[in-house]
Amino acid sequence: xxxxxxxxxxxxxxxxxxxxxxxxxxxxxxxxxxxxxxxxxxxxxxxxxxxxxxxxxxxxxxxxxxxxxxxxxxxxxxxxxxxxxxxxxxxxxxxxxxxxxxxxxxxxxxxxxxxxxxxxxxxxxxxxxxxxxxxxxxxxxxxxxxxxxxxxxxxxxxxxxxxxxxxxxxxxxxxxxxxxxxxxxxxxxxxxxxxxxxxxxxxxxxxxxxxxxxxxxxxxxxxxxxxxxxxxxxxxxxxxxxxxxxxxxxxxxxxxxxxxxxxxxxxxxxxxxxxxxxxxxxxxxxxxxxxxxxxxxxxxxxxxxxxxxxxxxxxxxxxxxxxxxxxxxxxxxxxx
Amino acid sequence: xxxxxxxxxxxxxxxxxxxxxxxxxxxxxxxxxxxxxxxxxxxxxxxxxxxxxxxxxxxxxxxxxxxxxxxxxxxxxxxxxxxxxxxxxxxxxxxxxxxxxxxxxxxxxxxxxxxxxxxxxxxxxxxxxxxxxxxxxxxxxxxxxxxxxxxxxxxxxxxxxxxxxxxxxxxxxxxxxxxxxxxxxxxxxxxxxxxxxxxxxxxxxxxxxxxxxxxxxxxxxxxxxxxxxxxxxxxxxxxxxxxxxxxxxxxxxxxxxxxxxxxxxxxxxxxxxxxxxxxxxxxxxxxxxxxxxxxxxxxxxxxxxxxxxxxxxxxxxxxxxxxxxxxxxxxxxxxxxxxxxxxxxxxxxxxxxxxxxxxxxxxxxxxxxxxxxxxxxxxxxxxxxxxxxxxxxxxxxxxxxxxxxxxxxxxxxxxxxxxxxxxxxxxxxxxxxxxxxxxxxxxxxxxxxxxxxxxxxxxxxxxxxxxxxxxxxxxxxxxxxxxxxxxxxxxxxxxxxxxxxxxxx
Numbered sequence: 120x121x122x123x124x125x126x127x128x129x130x131x132x133x134x135x136x137x138x139x140x141x142x143x144x145x146x147x148x149x150x151x152x153x154x155x156x157x158x159x160x161x162x163x164x165x166x167x168x169x170x171x172x173x174x175x176x177x178x179x180x181x182x183x184x185x186x187x188x189x190x191x192x193x194x195x196x197x198x199x200x201x202x203x204x205x206x207x208x209x210x211x212x213x214x215x216x217x218x219x220x221x222x223x224x225x226x227x228x229x230x231x232x233x234x235x236x237x238x239x240x241x242x243x244x245x246x247x248x249x250x251x252x253x254x255x256x257x258x259x260x261x262x263x264x265x266x267x268x269x270x271x272x273x274x275x276x277x278x279x280x281x282x283x284x285x286x287x288x289x290x291x292x293x294x295x296x297x298x299x300x301x302x303x304x305x306x307x308x309x310x311x312x313x314x315x316x317x318x319x320x321x322x323x324x325x326x327x328x329x330x331x332x333x334x335x336x337x338x339x340x341x342x343x344x345x346x347x348x349x350x351x352x353x354x355x356x357x358x359x360x361x362x363x364x365x366x367x368x369x370x371x372x373x374x375x376x377x378x379x380x381x382x383x384x385x386x387x388x389x390x391x392x393x394x395x396x397x398x399x400x401x402x403x404x405x406x407x408x409x410x411x412x413x414x415x416x417x418x419x420x421x422x423x424x425x426x427x428x429x430x431x432x433x434x435x436x437x438x439x440x441x442x443x444x445x446x447x448x449x450x451x452x453x454x455x
Numbered sequence: 456x457x458x459x460x461x462x463x464x465x466x467x468x469x470x471x472x473x474x475x476x477x478x479x480x481x482x483x484x485x486x487x488x489x490x491x492x493x494x495x496x497x498x499x500x501x502x503x504x505x506x507x508x509x510x511x512x513x514x515x516x517x518x519x520x521x522x523x524x525x526x527x528x529x530x531x532x533x534x535x536x537x538x539x540x541x542x543x544x545x546x547x548x549x550x551x552x553x554x555x556x557x558x559x560x561x562x563x564x565x566x567x568x569x570x571x572x573x574x575x576x577x578x579x580x581x582x583x584x585x586x587x588x589x590x591x592x593x594x595x596x597x598x599x600x601x602x603x604x605x606x607x608x609x610x611x612x613x614x615x616x617x618x619x620x621x622x623x624x625x626x627x628x629x630x631x632x633x634x635x636x637x638x639x640x641x642x643x644x645x646x647x648x649x650x651x652x653x654x655x656x657x658x659x660x661x662x663x664x665x666x667x668x669x670x671x672x673x674x675x676x677x678x679x680x681x682x683x684x685x686x687x688x689x690x691x692x693x694x695x696x697x698x699x700x701x702x703x704x705x706x707x708x709x710x711x712x713x714x715x716x717x718x719x720x721x722x723x724x725x726x727x728x729x730x731x732x733x734x735x736x737x738x739x740x741x742x743x744x745x746x747x748x749x750x751x752x753x754x755x756x757x758x759x760x761x762x763x764x765x766x767x768x769x770x771x772x773x774x775x776x777x778x779x780x781x782x783x784x785x786x787x788x789x790x791x792x793x794x795x796x797x798x799x800x801x802x803x804x805x806x807x808x809x810x811x812x813x814x815x816x817x818x819x820x821x822x823x824x825x826x827x828x829x830x831x832x833x834x835x836x837x838x839x840x841x842x843x844x845x846x847x848x849x850x851x852x853x854x855x856x857x858x859x860x861x862x863x864x865x866x867x868x869x870x871x872x873x874x875x876x877x878x879x880x881x882x883x884x885x886x887x888x889x890x891x892x893x894x895x896x897x898x899x900x901x902x903x904x905x906x907x908x909x910x911x912x913x914x915x916x917x918x919x920x921x922x923x924x925x926x927x928x929x930x931x932x933x934x935x936x937x938x939x940x941x942x943x944x945x946x947x948x949x950x951x952x953x954x955x956x957x958x959x960x
Contacts, residue, residue, distance in 0.1 A: 320822055320823060320825075321821040321822050321823060322811035322812065322814075322815070322821050322823055323821060325804065325807075325808060325811055325823060326808070326811065328797075328800065328804070329797055329800070329804075329808050332797030332798070332799050332800050333793070333794070333795075333796065333797045333798070335788070335790075335793060335794040336788075336794055336795050336796060336797055337797070337808075338756075338775075338776045338777075339754065339756075339776055339785075339786050339788055339794060339795070340780070340808050340809045340865065341776060341777050341779070341780025341781065341785070341809055341869075342777065342808070343775075343777045344777075398799070400799060
């Protein structure tokens with residue numbers, strides 16, 4: 120931001136408090152990372168034995184992994200300037216279906232999972248088509264689709280599916296195949312790397328950023344805007360399905376509405392992430408930072424024995440704070 | 456009303472320079488000038504929407520507070536803009552009374568009694584439809600009557616009208632003129648802003664001409680004719696014809712691009728022309744003449760209702776922008792910030808976005824090669840002389856001219872056959888403008904068809920090898936070689952070639 124000396128006239132009123140401005144810009148870029156480190160230091164100092172242990176760190180990471188997967192999918196829809204409120208419901212729905220396929224339909228594990236993930240991607244693509252081709256506002260269409268999924272899930276199985284699930288399926292989320300790290304953490308790392316590479320190193324990723332950056336300009340550049348958006352929605356659906364499947368594996372059952380709560384976590388994480396390192400842009404690295412803030416925060420709350428109902432207060436507060444910081448970061452980026 | 460020394464500048468440019476103007480009750484005052492002459496700024500200052508830097512406005516001897524729309528309204532000034540500010544799903548009566556004091560009974564509006572003043576106003580302007588009709592069901596002409604009634608209910612002593620006849624038919628315009636004359640006879644002052652000089656000459660008691668923010672002429676009815684008015688609008692310092700050698704395309708060969716009888720809504724009415732290899736073809740005319748709409752049709756933003764396009768002799772059928780780009784037609788849009796650049800992204804990103812396929816590390820796999828991307832962006836930055844600290848710099852930090860060059864660079868390696876530039880040097884300084892023009896000309900000579908649109912007559916004269924002037928959706932004339940002068944372009948913007956009265960002997 121140092122290069123913009125030419126806009127001095129416009130910035131004149133802001134000049135008076137330029138140190139404040141610099142501080143705000145710095146805070147809006149690195150504030151989240153500093154916050155994360157401060158939390159880690161605080162919890163380590165106040166609960167050294169409990170917080171600062173390998174077991175607890177692995178616990179934090181495996182809790183974070185499911186949120187990170189669903190949140191990075193959500194990041195894609197926000198990158199293209201859209202919204203997806205259905206991801207939590209998609210995760211719950213697919214989590215139920217994947218167990219049902221094994222318990223009722225007798226599908227092998229691998230086939231159930233493949234079907235589940237494709238189902239998630241298909242629901243996402245359907246959302247994308249509603250938004251781009253039918254032109255229904257994303258908030259409305261994804262909320263409607265998500266609500267419908269809740270009902271369809273109930274029709275499919277009105278009670279949790281707990282029997283008839285092979286042991287090998289629950290072992291997926293509980294196992295530790297590599298370096299003694301929980302499998303969900305490994306899966307998270309793979310998903311994050313894949314999504315990061317697609318977003319930053321491929322044409323479709325560049326086009327997504329162009330679409331989100333300036334829709335009209337992207338259209339005039341010959342980008343098939345609708346397809347790019349549908350791809351982003353499908354990715355979000357796929358990631359939500361992956362989170363839902365892992366959750367069912369972790370719980371050992373398919374339960375209605377089990378993953379609904381991930382919606383808010385994912386939004387809080389993605390918006391925290393957009394205020395990290397960049398000025399209000401959504402990106403995968405930022406989303407990971409956001410997810411870690413939430414996971415460390417929840418972990419600290421429970422270590423200090425805060426009542427469970429403190430969690431929604433923390434979560435909601437973080438969401439509002441995160442969106443606020445993101446908006447602030449964007450405003451300063453625009454005025455710089 | 457007296458206006459004295461009204462001055463307003465935007466970003467260092469004077470939009471209005473010490474304008475003095477007296478407006479008397481019972482007279483129709485015309486306000487004319489080219490695009491950007493300062494008409495809108497003047498009106499906005501009066502309406503209190505824009506705060507002038509200097510100067511004063513007094514209404515009936517009292518100073519008008521600056522920058523207060525409410526004070527302007529209370530002083531009896533009413534403004535009717537092209538896009539009428541009516542609420543479509545309210546009926547005419549509700550719209551007329553919107554914001555006016557109403558008679559209430561127990562806190563509930565008594566429409567019957569409140570409506571008395573409104574009905575009287577409606578009578579004055581000759582409204583014949585029931586006032587209970589929803590505005591969305593009214594014609595544009597009828598909406599104008601509603602707006603005028605709205606002004607009258609507020610006891611407006613002056614009504615400003617911006618391009619009232621732009622979307623009215625001939626008879627509707629006549630009806631409006633009758634009402635305007637009637638109102639002025641009743642003592643209301645009218646400020647009438649229009650591009651249609653015939654109307655202004657016919658209707659107005661006094662005509663004020665604005666040019667470059669200054670009032671250059673104020674004439675009573677009958678002292679100015681159309682020729683004189685056109686001269687006043689362009690200014691007396693008509694520059695001698697440019698002696699620059701203009702490229703004369705070989706017309707015997709097949710054109711690169713042809714437009715055949717293209718029509719779209721009421722904006723473009725049966726336009727045909729050919730674009731030849733190597734030439735810079737420019738479209739001139741007033742804002743609203745249909746040039747931007749035509750450019751959008753060519754670039755696939757909208758589909759023409761009639762007619763078609765031919766590229767390299769092949770008929771095109773283009774449904775959207777992506778298909779246009781694949782066919783080799785690209786548009787550098789008028790609104791650079793909102794439609795051209797991705798402000799948050801780097802210069803390199805903005806240049807490469809249309810050629811990602813060519814930048815793949817391995818053909819067939821969708822991975823972009825960072826090395827190829829960098830080489831292409833750096834090459835184009837050097838070729839066009841884009842001034843930037845590096846290709847990683849965010850494009851938002853560059854000057855308008857350099858952003859524009861980056862947008863042109865976007866299409867240089869994209870296999871573009873026809874490049875449309877809408878207002879290529881808007882908001883760009885003179886030096887950068889010349890560089891942009893050089894780049895455009897070089898592109899044309901290399902075989903790319905160039906269609907440039909500009910409202911800046913000076914730019915048209917400087918840039919184009921051939922100029923087509925549009926007026927009200929049609930091509931009103933073609934200028935080539937030494938015929939391309941600012942005066943001729945302006946003239947054609949206001950009348951057709953076949954309009955005998957318009958010919959300057």
